[in-house]
Amino acid sequence: MATVFIPAALRKFSAGRERAIAHGRNVGQLIDDLERQFPGIRAQLVESDDVKPSIAVSIDGEIAVGGLLDPVHESSEVHFLPALSGGAI
Amino acid sequence: MAESTEIQKFKVVGTRPIRPDGIDKVTGRARYGADYAFPGMLHGKVLRSPHAHARIKSIDIAKALKLPGIKAIVTAADLAPLPENKTEAVGEAAMNPRYLSLNILAREKVLYDGHAIAAVAATSPHIAEEALRLIEVEYEVLPPVMTVERAMEPGAPILIPELRNPESGDNPTNVAMHLPVKKGDPDAGFKSADFIVEREFHTAMVHQGYIEPHNAVGIYNSDGHATIYCSTQGSFDVRSMSAKVLGIEVGKLKVVPAEIGGGFGGKTTIYLEPLSVLLSQKTGHPVKLVMSRSEVLRASGPTSGSTIRVKMGATRDGKIVAAKVWMAYEAGAFPGSPVTAGAMTILAPYVIENVQIDAYDVVVNRPKTAAYRAPGATNAAFAAETVIDELAEKCGIDPLEMRIRNAAHEGTPHPFGPPYKRIGFVETCEAIRNSAHYKSKLTGANRGRGVAAGFWFNAGMQSSATVNIHTDGTASVVTGSPDIGGSRASMAMIAAEVLGLAFEDVRPLVADTDSIGHTDVTGGSRVTFATGMAVYQAAQDAVNQLKERAAKLMDKKPAEIEFHDGVFAATGNGAKPMKIKELAGRLARAGGPVTGRANVNARGAAPAFAATCVDVEVDPDTGKVQILRCTVAQDAGRAIHPSYVEGQMQGGTAQGIGWALNEEYVYDAKGVLRNTGLLDYRMPTCLDLPAIDAIIVEVPNPTHPLGVRGVGEVSIVPPPAALANAIYRAVGVRMTELPMSPPRLLKAILAARHEPRLAAVN
Numbered sequence: 001m002a003t004v005f006i007p008a009a010l011r012k013f014s015a016g017r018e019r020a021i022a023h024g025r026n027v028g029q030l031i032d033d034l035e036r037q038f039p040g041i042r043a044q045l046v047e048s049d050d051v052k053p054s055i056a057v058s059i060d061g062e063i064a065v066g067g068l069l070d071p072v073h074e075s076s077e078v079h080f081l082p083a084l085s086g087g088a089i
Numbered sequence: 090m091a092e093s094t095e096i097q098k099f100k101v102v103g104t105r106p107i108r109p110d111g112i113d114k115v116t117g118r119a120r121y122g123a124d125y126a127f128p129g130m131l132h133g134k135v136l137r138s139p140h141a142h143a144r145i146k147s148i149d150i151a152k153a154l155k156l157p158g159i160k161a162i163v164t165a166a167d168l169a170p171l172p173e174n175k176t177e178a179v180g181e182a183a184m185n186p187r188y189l190s191l192n193i194l195a196r197e198k199v200l201y202d203g204h205a206i207a208a209v210a211a212t213s214p215h216i217a218e219e220a221l222r223l224i225e226v227e228y229e230v231l232p233p234v235m236t237v238e239r240a241m242e243p244g245a246p247i248l249i250p251e252l253r254n255p256e257s258g259d260n261p262t263n264v265a266m267h268l269p270v271k272k273g274d275p276d277a278g279f280k281s282a283d284f285i286v287e288r289e290f291h292t293a294m295v296h297q298g299y300i301e302p303h304n305a306v307g308i309y310n311s312d313g314h315a316t317i318y319c320s321t322q323g324s325f326d327v328r329s330m331s332a333k334v335l336g337i338e339v340g341k342l343k344v345v346p347a348e349i350g351g352g353f354g355g356k357t358t359i360y361l362e363p364l365s366v367l368l369s370q371k372t373g374h375p376v377k378l379v380m381s382r383s384e385v386l387r388a389s390g391p392t393s394g395s396t397i398r399v400k401m402g403a404t405r406d407g408k409i410v411a412a413k414v415w416m417a418y419e420a421g422a423f424p425g426s427p428v429t430a431g432a433m434t435i436l437a438p439y440v441i442e443n444v445q446i447d448a449y450d451v452v453v454n455r456p457k458t459a460a461y462r463a464p465g466a467t468n469a470a471f472a473a474e475t476v477i478d479e480l481a482e483k484c485g486i487d488p489l490e491m492r493i494r495n496a497a498h499e500g501t502p503h504p505f506g507p508p509y510k511r512i513g514f515v516e517t518c519e520a521i522r523n524s525a526h527y528k529s530k531l532t533g534a535n536r537g538r539g540v541a542a543g544f545w546f547n548a549g550m551q552s553s554a555t556v557n558i559h560t561d562g563t564a565s566v567v568t569g570s571p572d573i574g575g576s577r578a579s580m581a582m583i584a585a586e587v588l589g590l591a592f593e594d595v596r597p598l599v600a601d602t603d604s605i606g607h608t609d610v611t612g613g614s615r616v617t618f619a620t621g622m623a624v625y626q627a628a629q630d631a632v633n634q635l636k637e638r639a640a641k642l643m644d645k646k647p648a649e650i651e652f653h654d655g656v657f658a659a660t661g662n663g664a665k666p667m668k669i670k671e672l673a674g675r676l677a678r679a680g681g682p683v684t685g686r687a688n689v690n691a692r693g694a695a696p697a698f699a700a701t702c703v704d705v706e707v708d709p710d711t712g713k714v715q716i717l718r719c720t721v722a723q724d725a726g727r728a729i730h731p732s733y734v735e736g737q738m739q740g741g742t743a744q745g746i747g748w749a750l751n752e753e754y755v756y757d758a759k760g761v762l763r764n765t766g767l768l769d770y771r772m773p774t775c776l777d778l779p780a781i782d783a784i785i786v787e788v789p790n791p792t793h794p795l796g797v798r799g800v801g802e803v804s805i806v807p808p809p810a811a812l813a814n815a816i817y818r819a820v821g822v823r824m825t826e827l828p829m830s831p832p833r834l835l836k837a838i839l840a841a842r843h844e845p846r847l848a849a850v851n
Contacts, residue, residue: 005506008269053176053183058507062792063549065690079506082268082429083183084546084613 002030002076006038010080013041022078027057028068030078045080056083100654101585102795105732106592108578114348122304122320122347123379130306131160133368133378134217135361136207136224137388138199141233141454141760142246145197145226148207153223158216161371162224163364164207165194169336174251186333188423192457193334193363199228200248200422201456202761203387205360210368210376233454233760234263237396237417240451248422248452263452265424268432270446270505278411278443282402284483290472292809292827293753294394294419297461298744298772301350302380303389307365311373315366316343322352322571323610328602331363342366345601346571353573353744354460355390357610383765390459391754393418393426397472399435407486407494409477411443412436416472418450418465421457426450427465430546434806435469436504437544438514438698439477439495444504454760460612462741463545463802467748467809471827474541474810479823488540488814489522489700513724513788514698518542520722520784521700527720535707536717537818542700543806547799548613549691553606554623556584556631556685560677562670563594566627569608570620571599574740574801575733579617580624582729583795587628589655589669606688614799617729618790619691625794631685638679639672693792697799699723701742701807705815712835714750714816716777721807722784726798735783738804742781745808747773751828771830 004022006014014020020037024030028046035042045055050067057064058079064070072078113119150162172186195204207224211217234240234248240263247261254264279285305319315337321327324344332339349356361378368376380389398415414435418426432448481491496515502508521527521540531538555567566584570576577597585595608620636650639657643650643664651658658666676683704717721742728734751771755764764770789796813824822837 007505008271048177050178053178061507061510062692063694065549065692077507081505081507082433084430084433084548 001074002072002078004030004034005077005079007080010041010044013038013044024072026068026072027051027064027070030072031068054083056081099586101582101592102727102729103731104592105730106578106582108575109581109597110572110577119348121301121350122306122318125306125318125347125377127306127308127375130375130377131210131212131368131372132214132217133208133210133365133376134214134221135205135364135378135384136221137384138195138202138204138206139761140199140228140230141202142231142248143199143228144231145195145199145206146229147227149225150207152225153209153220156216156220156223158212159209159220160212160374161210161368162207162220163367163371165196167367168194168334168363171196172333185424189330190334192423193360201454203384203456204422205388208364208368208378210372235453235455235756235760237419237449237451237453240453241417241449248454252424252452264449265420265452266450268429268448270432270444272504273443275411275413275443275445279402281404282410283405284480285400285402286476286479286483287398287400288476288825290397290399290475290825292395292468292471294391294455295748295752295754296386296391296770297351297353297355298747299351299353299355302382302385303356303360304377304379305361305365306375306377307362307369308375309366309369314341314343315369316345317362317365318345318347319362320347320349320356322349322356322573322612324571324602325569325607326357326610327359327362330359331366334359334363335366343601343603346599349571349573351573353462354464354612357460357612358390360389382767386765386770387762388456390457392461392464393420393428393458393468395419395431395468397468399472399476401476401480403480403484405484407481407484407491409439409441409480409495412441414446416446416448416469418468419453419455419458420450421455422452423457424450424452426458427460429465431465431469433505434466434544435473438492438497438542440497440501441495441504455754462744462805463543466543466545466806467745470541470543470806471809471813474807475813475823475825478539478541478810478814489518489527492542493518510695511788511791512696512698513786514542516788517698517700517722517724517786520786521702521720524702524720524722524784526718526782527702531704533706535709535819536704537815538702538704539811539814539816539818540700540702541807541810541814542698543803545614545697545803545806547618547694547697548615549619549694550609550613550615551690552608552620552623553688554620554627555605556624556627558631558635558673558676558683560674562668562673564588564590565596565598566624567598567600567605568620568624569600569602569605570616571611573611574737575730576611576616576620578733579621579729583621583624584628587625587632614697614801615694618694618793618797618799619689621729621795621797622691622793623687623689626687626689627685629685630687631683634683634685635669635672638676638683639667641679642667642672642675693790695726695790695792695798697724697803699803699807701811703808703811703815705812705819707816707819707834709820709838712831712833712838714812714829714834716746716779719779720782720784721804722786723800723804724786724788724798725800726790726793727787727796728785729795729797731785734785734800737800738783739781741802741804742808743773743778745805746778746812749809749812749827749829751830753828
């Protein structure tokens with residue numbers, strides 16, 4: 001059971017909730033569980049079977065690099081953040 | 090991943106050897122992109138739009154093609170069909186290839202003064218230039234949209250008809266993105282505040298000002314393969330982007346990074362590279378294109394001008410209790426300003442419980458912005474750090490103490506949520522507070538001292554390295570990271586440290602895209618961190634292989650071999666220890682050559698903080714600011730080569746000073762850039778800059794084997810705010826617009842004299 005923090009832009013899917021408990025051993029499974037709780041949220045986070053290029057996933061304070069396959073632990077704190085861009089087109 | 094080596098004693102790391110590329114550079118032997126020449130090479134030039142916003146009705150190249158010496162002309166019709174309109178991974182970077190293509194050569198519309206329309210190849214640069222004059226383009230001129238305010242107005246002319254955002258529904262818009270952030274209850278926070286400051290800030294579009302213009306030589310072979318020689322911060326990105334625009338496979342393109350004369354983020358994308366290949370393909374000759382300074386300013390990628398509103402409240406004891414930020418950044422002609430980074434950095438140094446940020450990415454008729462040293466953060470810090478300074482004054486608290494009281498530290502959350510790991514913001518502020526500069530007294534009329542702080546994330550990403558052990562026991566270290574800040578020296582030092590060699594015994598090389606594994610861009614202050622991590626691991630891999638060879642020669646098991654200070658020794662009695670140089674000479678009889686390899690997708694990038702203290706004297710009759718003294722402190726994690734760390738800190742500070750005091754894009758009413766040369770685009774010279782004292786703070790990054798954080802960017806962030814705060818203390822006016830050039834400052838001084846209430850209004 002990881003704690004997932006819902007970014008402000010996606011709180012319309014979570015009825016305004018800022019955090020949720022989700023199950024899964026990796027980011028992909030976590031997002032699947034979020035989708036069960038908050039229908040429509042998956043499409044905001046996933047595209048072409050990967051985390052959207054515009055999204056970065058922070059797991060326990062560290063930016064993950066493995067996309068949907070990054071492991072998540074029971075006590076993990078997961079944040080979905082905007083991916084940084086230095087002005088990319 | 091190795092833990093930090095705080096207790097480790099270094100022999101090479103932390104020393105100051107002379108850079109290995111230095112002799113080539115001072116003797117003129119270093120080959121920059123424009124130096125490349127090949128038999129039969131043609132010269133290319135680019136036709137650019139004289140209008141900021143226009144529909145292209147027709148392009149007629151017939152007359153130009155008849156000019157003797159002209160070999161080929163290409164337009165957008167020669168590029169691959171426009172890709173789908175969506176952001177995708179191109180190589181390892183995320184971008185919208187449709188917009189990338191439209192920026193290389195315009196199709197139906199031109200969107201800024203200087204937008205490329207066609208490219209020609211000729212037997213000489215002069216003939217190519219003459220041919221440009223013979224290309225006939227018929228335009229329908231449209232009204233230009235030059236500011237975010239105008240672009241966001243209802244009914245504003247639309248730049249990109251298909252552009253939408255989730256809030257615009259089916260209506261065309263110039264707002265490419267709205268990023269909302271909310272934490273806590275800002276309104277309740279403001280109610281608990283004793284003091285509230287609210288201001289609106291404006292910053293001008295500025296250029297990185299790298300001294301070497303963009304260049305590219307393209308050579309297309311009849312077998313379908315092509316090579317590009319160019320000045321770039323990311324050869325692998327040039328390869329993937331160019332392949333996308335040209336519609337060819339990545340594997341058919343090789344990019345050779347030339348020596349680079351500065352980039353600062355501006356050489357992380359493509360302009361001329363695909364054109365050189367296209368023209369070479371059409372002519373069968375190598376084709377070289379080199380931008381003029383005017384082209385660089387008009388049509389490469391400066392960074393965003395911006396409008397930022399900050400409201401911040403604090404209790405009497407100096408605790409910041411709430412902040413609201415509204416920020417809109419100019420993306421230029423296509424979406425993708427660094428406003429996200431601006432939003433993520435603006436409050437990042439501080440612990441504030443109640444936060445609301447609304448950030449907007451807005452297209453305007455200016456060149457598409459590119460990265461510039463800590464992209465987005467300098468604009469943001471100018472606003473936030475000025476407001477914090479004013480709050481400190483209202484609270485009656487020393488401005489550095491104000492920052493330290495609110496400082497983020499290990500375990501406190503970033504405004505976007507995740508908790509910080511070990512960071513050195515407090516240590517950085519304290520380094521300034523304890524400096525001789527801050528402790529000194531500043532006296533005299535019209536003089537003032539200002540401080541400000543800055544944050545930058547630093548990046549990880551992918552890097553590759555190989556370490557080759559030569560038969561004489563020296564080594565070469567090969568990476569794919571173009572060296573823009575002394576990274577060859579750092580890579581050699583890291584390899585030397587691990588191998589137990591002297592710095593001079595390790596030669597660093599930057600390889601082309603066929604000769605090293607994928608390596609992401611030199612940017613995000615990531616090279617010493619991530620490529621350094623790859624070098625560290627590759628050198629360790631070489632050591633492990635050498636242990637096996639030593640074991641063979643000593644008739645021992647590899648686990649019985651210890652390596653220390655360049656010597657391989659067997660545990661227990663028996664075999665005579667071998668120095669790495671002795672072992673290297675015997676490798677042929679012990680299994681053959683040794684090459685250590687490593688590829689990393691580096692995790693654990695750790696943020697950097699900087700704090701700047703500056704003393705100024707303002708001439709109240711002219712508005713000119715003279716900098717008397719400047720000190721910058723920055724947390725480097727670990728300084729591999731302290732001189733080059735100090736160089737980065739001083740360089741970033743110098744650029745921040747230019748951004749603060751003089752630099753700006755000046756457009757006329759038609760949207761035409763009026764200052765297209767360095768005489769009119771006023772960068773700082775040695776007469777403008779003081780000696781900049783650099784204080785390296787070392788709070789090691791616990792997730793890097795050497796404790797490295799990254800040093801290339803954050804020092805540019807605080808100077809504009811530090812200068813604004815110093816100017817306020819010198820002459821009593823709060824400047825809220827960059828640049829704080831003499832005319833602008835004089836206007837503010839005069840307004841304050843006649844009407845003190847206007848002192849804070851520009």
